Amino acid sequence: MDCKRVKKLLPDFLELNLTEDLQQKVKTHIDSCEYCTKIYWNLKQSLDLLKPTAGIAEQAFYYERLKQKMENRLESKNSLLSVIFSKKLVQPVIYLSSIILAVYIGILIGSNNPSFTQYSEIEADENINPIETFAEYSYLNDYEIETIENLITESDDDN
Amino acid sequence: MNEKILLEKIASKDEQAFQFFVEKYHQMVLNICNNILNNFDDAMDISQEVFIKIYESIESFRGESKITTWLYRISVNKSLNHLRSKKRQKWFSGMDIIFNSDNDKNIPEDVSPKPGENIEIEENKKALHLALNKLPKKQNIALTLNNFEGLTYKEIAEIMEISVTEVGVLINRGKKKLKTLLIDYFKNN
Numbered sequence: 001m002d003c004k005r006v007k008k009l010l011p012d013f014l015e016l017n018l019t020e021d022l023q024q025k026v027k028t029h030i031d032s033c034e035y036c037t038k039i040y041w042n043l044k045q046s047l048d049l050l051k052p053t054a055g056i057a058e059q060a061f062y063y064e065r066l067k068q069k070m071e072n073r074l075e076s077k078n079s080l081l082s083v084i085f086s087k088k089l090v091q092p093v094i095y096l097s098s099i100i101l102a103v104y105i106g107i108l109i110g111s112n113n114p115s116f117t118q119y120s121e122i123e124a125d126e127n128i129n130p131i132e133t134f135a136e137y138s139y140l141n142d143y144e145i146e147t148i149e150n151l152i153t154e155s156d157d158d159n
Numbered sequence: 160m161n162e163k164i165l166l167e168k169i170a171s172k173d174e175q176a177f178q179f180f181v182e183k184y185h186q187m188v189l190n191i192c193n194n195i196l197n198n199f200d201d202a203m204d205i206s207q208e209v210f211i212k213i214y215e216s217i218e219s220f221r222g223e224s225k226i227t228t229w230l231y232r233i234s235v236n237k238s239l240n241h242l243r244s245k246k247r248q249k250w251f252s253g254m255d256i257i258f259n260s261d262n263d264k265n266i267p268e269d270v271s272p273k274p275g276e277n278i279e280i281e282e283n284k285k286a287l288h289l290a291l292n293k294l295p296k297k298q299n300i301a302l303t304l305n306n307f308e309g310l311t312y313k314e315i316a317e318i319m320e321i322s323v324t325e326v327g328v329l330i331n332r333g334k335k336k337l338k339t340l341l342i343d344y345f346k347n348n
């Protein structure tokens with residue numbers, strides 16, 4: 001029997017699952033082969049470690065450390081929530097949205113309410129003299145849209 | 160204290176009851192995590208996550224199974240999730256190597272024997288954990304719970320939410336595969 005075959009039979013050999021004949025043959029090989037002996041003992045010892053172990057002992061201050069961790073987590077969570085729900089963030093958002101809402105309602109009313117369309121009746125009224133209308137609006141000269149500073153400098157230049 | 164009353168008290172955020180509970184079960188939870196993670200610091204960290212989860216979700220415990228079954232289940236799930244995220248981290252630190260950045264974070268797990276301990280046993284322990292981690296997840300869990308924790312097939316079935324027969328199959332296949340993996344390991348080392 002060669003090492004390769006022994007290696008294959010080793011798991012069943014450990015469990016005494018082989019026929020008596022094979023069991024004996026594997027044993028004979030292991031006894032005479034250093035290489036297979038090493039594998040056999042290492043395998044056996046590793047499998048022996050597969051059993052309930054005392055493992056890790058009770059830990060002092062385990063609860064205290066856990067509590068610390070929970071408190072830290074709560075703090076960081078709270079600080080995040082407080083940023084989101086703080087007046088600093090929420091108030092401006094409410095103000096801004098109410099302004100937008102107000103403007104939007106204003107536009108809605110403006111486009112639907114007939115009383116606002118009366119301004120366009122100036123054109124519709126045939127009795128209105130176009131010259132009078134021009135005179136009425138003629139003060140809307142170039143200066144009206146100039147800044148006061150510009151007006152002053154220009155009048156200075158005239159002098 | 161009666162367990163049912165204890166759980167009710169924890170549900171109503173009674174701190175003393177929670178402390179009693181943690182002190183009673185932390186060693187058990189710590190060992191389950193350590194048997195899966197094979198790393199004390201990680202086990203400490205994840206076991207704490209288990210208790211935080213319990214504290215936050217105790218209302219959802221229906222009392223149909225034993226509290227220890229529930230603890231086992233959460234511990235196993237949290238540990239497996241941690242292993243998964245660690246695998247992802249390894250992938251990213253692999254990318255770090257490729258991109259030639261600092262890689263001090265990629266500290267290998269402490270598997271070197273501590274002074275005074277039997278080197279051969281430590282070597283075998285390392286081989287066992289390497290082999291267990293190479294098994295399919297379910298086989299690994301079933302074997303770990305059966306062997307390290309000494310749980311019965313019925314208890315494992317409850318924790319893993321599978322049938323007792325399935326547990327038997329997982330353990331048998333797992334053991335067979337484990338031996339092959341161990342032989343391969345010793346053959347090459």
Ligand SMILES: [Zn+2]
Pocket residue numbers: 002003006029033034035036037
């Ligand atoms: Zn041989």
